[in-house]
Amino acid sequence: MNFDEYLLYNMLAESLDIHNSNDDRLFEMAKIGRFNNLYIYIWMNDGGNIPHFHISDSGNYPQNSTVEIAVKILTPEYFPHGGKYTDKLNSREVKALIDFLKKYEDGESNWQYLIKTWNRNNSGAKIPPKTPMPDYTQLS
DSSP: OOHHHHHHHHHHHHHHHHHTOSOGGGGSEEEEEEETTEEEEEETTOTTSOOEEEEESOTTTTTTOSOEEEEESSSSOBOOBTTBOBOOOOHHHHHHHHHHHHOEETTEEHHHHHHHHHHHHOTTSOOOTTOOOOOGGGOO
16 A cells, blocks of 8 residues: 555545444534634534534543533624533733634635634524624723
């Protein structure tokens, strides 16, 4: 087996593992990116029609997560819901979050990518694409 065949085999094996998993949530989230040791996710078809994103310390969220945070997209507020997502960022993590969201990659900021990902995956509450990022230093 050459290297390309090896990569293809591993990719297919991983896809089958995910497909055969009992955790349906694997099909319901999009990873936006990583800052510090935290990851940002958008859930697909997230109920409640309140635009928000999730932050976790797990690159394989929701598995192995010890930090679970939800932050509103349109206002600088935490969004605990469902009896979960009650953790909070410290001031250094807030600064790192802001820096990450302002960073540009492939011609768009991570903030723009987050909004686009929300809009593509949540039909109940669309966000105008040019929405400015709230002042997350005021996160409460």
